[in-house]
Amino acid sequence: MAKKKPANPIKEKEAVLDIQDYLKLKCERNYMLFVIGIATGYRAGDLVKLKVRDIKGALENGYFEILEGKKANSKNIRKENIKPRIVKVIHNLEVLLRKYIKNKKDYEYLFTSRKGKNKHITVDQVTRILKDAGDEFGLKNITAHSMRKTYAYSIYEQSGYNITLVKDMLGHRSIEETRRYIGLDKETYDKYSDSLNSLIRVS
Structure with a gap:
């Protein structure tokens, strides 16, 4: 069985805006799902479970307090030690x-x-919605997880490539985890692999 490819972030601002326009024309729910996902970095599994009262609380406080399911469901982390993002x-x-x-x-x-x-809709439904939008603009491996990765990659660029800041904002335990998460290692490897083109004549 072929290994499933990881979700890609949407790196170009123009593509992020195009997807918003595309989703808005088709369905307000899907548009809002995407907007909240890229603006907060919510994991898709937590995002779909949001209720209106959660939003009212966030609007009143000025902040989302995100108790992420991945940590909350971990057997290795005591519930009282989990801090919301x-x-x-x-x-x-x-x-x-x-x-x-x-x-x-x-x-x-x-x-x-x-x-x-x-x-509520499922994470699989979110993936289908975003894959459809990605296909419309020729983007590959766009899934439910692409929203959180887009949030992370945008912060990485806007912060002047401060990977430590991104790690903290995602709640990751290590910089290595964050680098892998937003595909920086692959991006670097691909860049230097492409440099080998200068060694090969095609005519």
Whole structure:
């Protein structure tokens, strides 16, 4: 069985904006899912479980307190030792969230399934939504995890390539984990592999 390829971040700002426009035209729910994902770095499994009351709390506090499922479900970490990841509700996201939750009930899932408001969409559905959007713009290996990776890669670039800052904002334990997560090692290897083209004549 072929090894599953890891999700890619969406590195180009233009592509991120194109996907937003594409999703917005098709479905407001999917557009908001993508926007929250790239603005907060929520893991997809936690993102789909958000309820309207979670958003109201974040808007009131000015921050998301993200208790990530990967840590919460780990057998190696005591529950009382888990600290939430704190993420600022940035202005543009706040504007969109206030509009999106208007007239919604506190107990409703933010991203409801078509099967009913008491059910949320699945991570597999998120992957299908984003793969479709990625295909539209010729992007490869775009999945549910691409949102968090896009969040991380954007911070990496905007911070002047401060990998330590990205590690802290993702809640990773090591810089090596963060480098692997956003594909920096592969990016470097590919760059220097391509430099070998100068050694080969094709005509």
